[in-house]
Amino acid sequence: MDNNQFLQKDAQIVRKIVLLVCAAILIACIAIGVGSYFYIKSALQPVDPQDKKPVHISIPIGSSVNEIANLLEKKRLIKSATVFRYYVKFKNHVDFQAGEYKLNRSMSVDDIIAVLKTGKITKKAGLKLTIPEGTQITQIAAIIAEKTGYKKEEVLKQLNDRAYIEHLMQKYPTVLSKDIFNKNIRYPLEGYLFPATYSFDEKKPPISDIIEEMLGKTAEVLAKYEQDMKKANMSPHQLLTISSLIEEEATEKADRQKIASVFYNRLRKGMPLQTDPTVLYALGKHKDRVYYKDLEVKSPYNTYIYKGLPPGPIANAGMMSIQAALKPAKTDYFYFLATPGGDVVFTKTLEEHNRQKEKYIGKQ
Known part of the structure; x- marks a missing residue:
């Protein structure tokens, strides 16, 4: 076979390879195009044609x-x-x-x-519910009952229904975890119902709709801080727990970031958090003043007895407390005290703290 025949044969092989490559590229382009078409077509369709819930x-x-x-x-x-x-x-x-x-x-x-x-705005709401910051499950149940006509016991039954909560865990997997079923948790959804004003078309919507609207708001809020939580190596449960402590300790004049810094400083040193709101939560009642005898209550929520965070949130936290929990101030404070006037005094040592306590509150 002479050189010309070799060249012709090589040229045929090259042409076949080129044709095969072109065909493969064309098929890939068609496949991508068809796939993209159906993907876009699907993305423009309803998320769930059967779900007409507002x-x-x-x-x-x-x-x-x-x-x-x-x-x-x-x-x-x-x-x-x-x-x-x-x-x-x-x-x-x-x-x-x-x-x-x-x-x-x-x-x-x-x-x-x-x-x-x-701009076709929704019709006037049949029901408006305002859930303040720092409210607890029992208080939220009372607010819902008062505004809707449900009995408080009905609302609490729904809030504590394990099968229903497991359904919510599947619906909100990035928010709800098995932590809420810790044996020491008093109410699984405590701290997970975001404080805000909610509007509903019906005057008496199903209790589940009300709960899911609040839980959905929490999911929406936490999604904004996903990267901050990862950076802090903090789960939603941990974030909502420490945020609830900040919320309950804060006054209108309080610097939440400094309060957060005290909690973190104590955790790093292995000191108990010793925050009074956890004692009140353990006691299950509100008191204007916590006495030394109250600090002895045997409960995993009592941060005077048990180190670390309590089993779960003790109330719902607002945005400011959540932000403070994620971005605390850098301080060397280990103590703080809320004065009768609403100011918060921060101190570094127990001796300083006791002096301030006697000054503003007196001896117990």
Whole structure:
């Protein structure tokens, strides 16, 4: 075989290879295109066509498309924030209206866009519930009962129903963990119902709807601090627990970040936290003043007896306390004292603390 025949044979082989590569690339492109088409088509469809339960969403003034897309995805009203952003850009939808809306997961992306563009705000709420910061499960149950007509016992029964809570754990796996079923926990959802004002279309919505709205808000808040929690090597349960201590110790004038620093300084030194609100929680009652005899109550919540954090939160914490728990001040304080006037005095030594205590409170 002469050189020309060799060259012709090589050229044929090269052409075959080129054709095969081109065919493979073409098939891959078609596959990617078809896959992308069906992915985008699916992402534009309702999250759950059967779920018509209203989901409250607040669009602040000046919200960008990115912010709206992320909010919709967090509320599980759309499948993909990325697809939503590109779809809105492609369709040139730019005039979203700020406001309070009631959407649901049976709505398609086009349906949601139509509502947000027209500014069709939800009708007047049939029920408004305000849950203050620092409230406990029993107090929240009382507020719900008072506003809805349910009995407090009915609300507490739902809040303590293990099967129902296990269902919530599946729905909110990044928030609820097996920690809430610790044998020493008094109420599994204590500290997990975020303090805020909630609106419902019905005057007497199902208790489960009320609970899940509050729990959903907690999930939304914690999602903002996911990276901070990882950096601090802190679980949601630990964060909500120490945040609840800060919340219960803080006054209007208190520097929550300094209070947080005292707790962390004590934990690092292996000192008991010795915070009075845990004693009151252990006692199961409110008192204006904690006496030495109260500090002897035998309970895993009593941080005068047991070192470390209590088994779980002792109340719900607001945003400021959660932020303080994640970003405490850097101090060398180990003690603090709330004065009758609402100020908080921080000290480094027990001797200094006792002097301040006698000055402002007197001997017990």
